[in-house]
Amino acid sequence: MKVEIATEKIGVGWMLVLKGDVDMNTSPDVRNGLGEVFKQAGSKALVINLSGVRYMDSSGIATLVEAMQNCMKQGMKLRLVELSPSVRDVFELARLSSIFEIFPTVNDATAGL
């Protein structure tokens, strides 16, 4: 099982679109995809579209926490979009729902960027 990763330019930043399960096997690929975005100079925002992610485990959560920390270091906004019930439940279990900026739609997330 692989995870598909696509990047799109949006306003002042980038959107990373993930599709597939994000687990111990695939989270290194997600981390690499994020690394490519963080190499882009001048980016002010990162939106991660999770609409295609039906499963995420603690390694996926760890990858997103790392992304949040990198965004803070680089002065970038990080927004998560379209969490499935399964992924939202993992965020609630980890008590991270209020730590991340989470939006229901891409339009909501990219508004004002």
Added chain:
Amino acid sequence: MTQDSGQKIAHAEGQAVPVSLIVPSHPRYLYVIRRTLHPLVCDAGFSRKDARRIILGVDEACANIIKHAYGGDPKGTIIMSVMDDAERFSVRLKDFGKKVDRTKIAPRALDDIRPGGLGTHFMQAAFDSITYDTEQGEGTVLTLEKKKQQVTQ
């Protein structure tokens, strides 16, 4: 034995029997473990939320086996045995790697926001009982149990 139409997996006398799966200790097989567990957890009558958490808890336990018992070596073996009876749903995970040091198993504080350390917390959230047995020859037997009376629809 049948799994058709959501019937319980049982032999002729009507008693539950374990369903077993053997996979290598490579993270790519976590997907196979989850897909194997899904119909078994659903047939056990758990709510969607409980079912998701049980699958997550087992996934995290297997990830810990890969990381800590086998040190990332993909050539190890994980044997998963699932038992669904009237009182409880249990998952037994046997490995042949480094024995678990129970003194080092602890979830991190959830208000300590940092990568990692959540796997044990997710296991505890899913199951009523988690036991590690290091007295069964090589490796460790981890048994995860959820009581049926806590099934919510």
